[in-house]
Amino acid sequence: MKSESSPQKPVMISQSPLMVELNHKAKLIGRTNATVLITGENGTGKEVMARMLHYFGSSKENPMIAVNCGAIPSDLVESELFGHERGAFTGAFEQKKGCFELADNSTLFLDEIGEMSLSAQVKLLRAVEVGSFRRIGGREEINVNLRLISATNKVLCDQVKSGSFREDLYYRLNVVELYLPPLRHRKEDIPLLVDFYKNHYEEEYKLEPVTFSTESIELMMAYDWPGNVRELKNTVERCLVLNEKAEIDSASLPDSVKAKRSFVSGYTSSNSTKGFINIPVGTPLEEVERRVINETLSSVDNNKTEAAKLLGFARKTLHNKLDRYAKENYA
Numbered sequence: 398m399k400s401e402s403s404p405q406k407p408v409m410i411s412q413s414p415l416m417v418e419l420n421h422k423a424k425l426i427g428r429t430n431a432t433v434l435i436t437g438e439n440g441t442g443k444e445v446m447a448r449m450l451h452y453f454g455s456s457k458e459n460p461m462i463a464v465n466c467g468a469i470p471s472d473l474v475e476s477e478l479f480g481h482e483r484g485a486f487t488g489a490f491e492q493k494k495g496c497f498e499l500a501d502n503s504t505l506f507l508d509e510i511g512e513m514s515l516s517a518q519v520k521l522l523r524a525v526e527v528g529s530f531r532r533i534g535g536r537e538e539i540n541v542n543l544r545l546i547s548a549t550n551k552v553l554c555d556q557v558k559s560g561s562f563r564e565d566l567y568y569r570l571n572v573v574e575l576y577l578p579p580l581r582h583r584k585e586d587i588p589l590l591v592d593f594y595k596n597h598y599e600e601e602y603k604l605e606p607v608t609f610s611t612e613s614i615e616l617m618m619a620y621d622w623p624g625n626v627r628e629l630k631n632t633v634e635r636c637l638v639l640n641e642k643a644e645i646d647s648a649s650l651p652d653s654v655k656a657k658r659s660f661v662s663g664y665t666s667s668n669s670t671k672g673f674i675n676i677p678v679g680t681p682l683e684e685v686e687r688r689v690i691n692e693t694l695s696s697v698d699n700n701k702t703e704a705a706k707l708l709g710f711a712r713k714t715l716h717n718k719l720d721r722y723a724k725e726n727y728a
Contacts, residue, residue, distance in 0.1 A: 407448040410593045413583035426573055427453025434570050435548040437577030440627030443548040450546055451504040459503035462496045467512030474517040476533055485534025497530055501541040511551035522566045552700055576703055580622040587618050594633040612647045620654045
């Protein structure tokens with residue numbers, strides 16, 4: 398669990414229309430206490446977006462409480478969320494406040510919510526529904542007023558179907574969904590991000606100013622960044638730390654970037670190249686649509702919300718088509 402006590406404005410470096418729209422939505426949402434679910438791949442900046450929502454809210458002077466749900470042992474989840482009284486169990490030598498209580502009149506950020514066990518989801522659901530809870534071993538019902546933000550790199554609606562995530566909790570958390578696109582879908586941001594992190598590490602490590610060569614930038618633009626912004630940030634840091642010249646050339650880049658290899662979704666196809674699908678003349682339109690839908694889903698790690706946006710469908714329309722394909726295959 399960690400808190401952010403400073404009201405300093407978080408930075409989201411972007412000129413992408415997708416991100417400009419997201420930033421605008423964050424400002425609108427920030428005016429309210431609406432519950433938000435932030436989705437997207439690892440490294441896309443979900444916690445930065447959570448901090449932006451907190452910053453634009455009325456409680457930004459209070460610390461945002463962040464919890465990584467995937468890092469809490471299952472037997473400690475309830476204590477971490479709701480706290481415990483002294484003597485509640487072996488080892489409970491003193492009273493402890495949980496993250497719900499610490500986030501009163503502020504923001505509670507539950508990261509990696511998709512990793513939470515079903516038993517913990519039941520306890521979380523009640524607290525979200527009624528806005529109150531009891532510490533372990535306590536009798537007092539504690540009421541809290543907080544903004545709840547959750548984040549996940551998983552497709553929760555698919556987890557609901559598989560039974561690994563509660564449907565009622567999903568709808569409680571997903572009042573407003575903000576999907577953060579992967580870096581490969583906003584490559585116009587790469588030069589901005591490189592420059593931002595270059596300046597950051599030059600200042601942090603007190604390094605002499607350097608530049609990235611045109612070729613190195615071109616290679617970074619051609620790479621798909623499966624680790625997203627986090628991978629790019631680490632790459633820039635590595636280049637600066639190991640650099641001895643006034644210019645960082647292509648030879649300084651990691652082998653994966655120099656080779657322009659892409660490992661996104663583990664997806665390969667003999668009939669498709671990066672961003673394109675080869676379809677023979679005369680292919681029935683229904684089959685063309687099916688292939689375009691399947692390839693688009695593969696490109697966004699099966700995120701149906703994002704696929705529907707790219708395809709120009711309503712999410713319900715996409716689900717109906719997928720259900721029809723499944724029935725046809727079964728038949």
